[in-house]
Structures are given as C-alpha cells and as structure tokens.
Amino acid sequence: MAELERSGVPVRVITQNVDGLHQRAGMPSRKVLELHGTARSVVCTKCHARGPMEDALARVEAGEDDPPCLECGGILKSATVMFGERLDPVVLGEAVAITKACQVFIAVGTSLQVQPAAGLAGVAADHGARLIIVNAEPTPYDDRADEVVRQPIGTALPALLGRLSAESKEN
Ligand SMILES: [Zn+2]
Incomplete structure (x- = not known):
C-alpha cells in the first residue's frame, strides 16, 4: 500500500488494526484512519x-x-477502542467521507460482519466505487463486489495493487 501511495496514486488506509504497522511500512500517518x-x-x-x-x-x-x-x-x-465502546465519531465521519469519494474500495482481510466498519463496503458500492473484496471466507458484501479474491492476502494483494497501479497509469 505504501509503495502504491509513493507511486503517486492517492491512497487512504482505513484500518481496524491498532498496531501502527501501516505507518511503520511507510504510509504517511495523515493517510491512515485508525477506526479502533x-x-x-x-x-x-x-x-x-x-x-x-x-x-x-x-x-x-x-x-x-x-x-x-x-x-x-x-x-x-x-x-x-474497546469491545462495546463507540468508535470515534470524527474518525468514522472521515472514513465515510473518503469511502463516498473513492474510485476503488478494497476490503482486505475482514469478514465484514461488524458494523459500522463493515457498512463502509456498502457505502462504497452505493456511491459508485469499484468494490474489491480480498478475504479467505465469504462476506455478506460479496454479491455487491465487482471482484472477490480468495487467495492469501500476502500474495493476492501485491498482485492486485500492481494491476491497479498499471491501470491508473493508463488513464
Ligand atoms: Zn487526565
């Protein structure tokens, strides 16, 4: 993701992780929304x-x-954010705004079962984004996705991002 961002494609990361690995991998902090x-x-x-x-x-x-x-x-x-606690409304609001505006929304490694984060996939589809789901198991949003990838994330995601990067350069 960090590499794609550095190549000039505007990337935002909306994550449920709390470990800061996206930032350590080189994603600028202002482009990472930490829902949890x-x-x-x-x-x-x-x-x-x-x-x-x-x-x-x-x-x-x-x-x-x-x-x-x-x-x-x-x-x-x-x-x-502890289980049962509300998400920060400011962070969630930003996530919704980004989701509404994006052209491609990739949901990676999530069962898309816990609201409100899961609902972002639906928001993306509602607002005309191309929805791509990368997850080992089926999700409730698979039928709304333009593409569902079931391969392991470690290999599937780099390939997918490489393809999207090439497409963005053609346009
Ligand atoms: Zn105090």
Whole structure:
C-alpha cells in the first residue's frame, strides 16, 4: 500500500488494526484512519489527555505501578477502542467521507460482519466505487463486489495493487 501511495496514486488506509504497522511500512500517518484507535498512544479516562505509550511504559519500568495522567491524575489506558465502546465519531465521519469519494474500495482481510466498519463496503458500492473484496471466507458484501479474491492476502494483494497501479497509469 505504501509503495502504491509513493507511486503517486492517492491512497487512504482505513484500518481496524491498532498496531501502527501501516505507518511503520511507510504510509504517511495523515493517510491512515485508525477506526479502533492506536496502541501506540495512551489516553486519560478522565480528562482525555493523550501521550505516547512509550512514555507510560518507561514510567512503569522506572517503578510506577500504574502511572497516572500527568495532567489530572486520572487513569491512563491504551488509546484503543474497546469491545462495546463507540468508535470515534470524527474518525468514522472521515472514513465515510473518503469511502463516498473513492474510485476503488478494497476490503482486505475482514469478514465484514461488524458494523459500522463493515457498512463502509456498502457505502462504497452505493456511491459508485469499484468494490474489491480480498478475504479467505465469504462476506455478506460479496454479491455487491465487482471482484472477490480468495487467495492469501500476502500474495493476492501485491498482485492486485500492481494491476491497479498499471491501470491508473493508463488513464
Ligand atoms: Zn487526565
């Protein structure tokens, strides 16, 4: 994905991962929407101040059992969305806007069963995007897809992105 982005194709990543691997692979952070937040940051449950996870872990290593928020003394947790918690409406809103505007929407490695993230595939199709689903198992959106790829992601995705990149250069 990062390579495709560097080649000049406008790419946005909407991810449910919290590990920051897209950014480490070279995707610019501003182009990665983390629907489930990030484990690379901590957030205060009381005043919502944020900070690097690294700093909080360094404080644990230095002997603090449960390092409190430096702003208000509240409890820090990883800045991830827990099961049953609502997604950040700002991030979700941005994801919907990008989905409505995109030409190609590729859903990779997701069963597309958990709303509201799964619904983005439907939003993409509703707004005229070419919908491509890459997943080992069938998904509820397969019948709306222009293309369904069942091969392993590690080999299927590079091939698919190479093909899309070549197509974008022809146009
Ligand atoms: Zn706080």
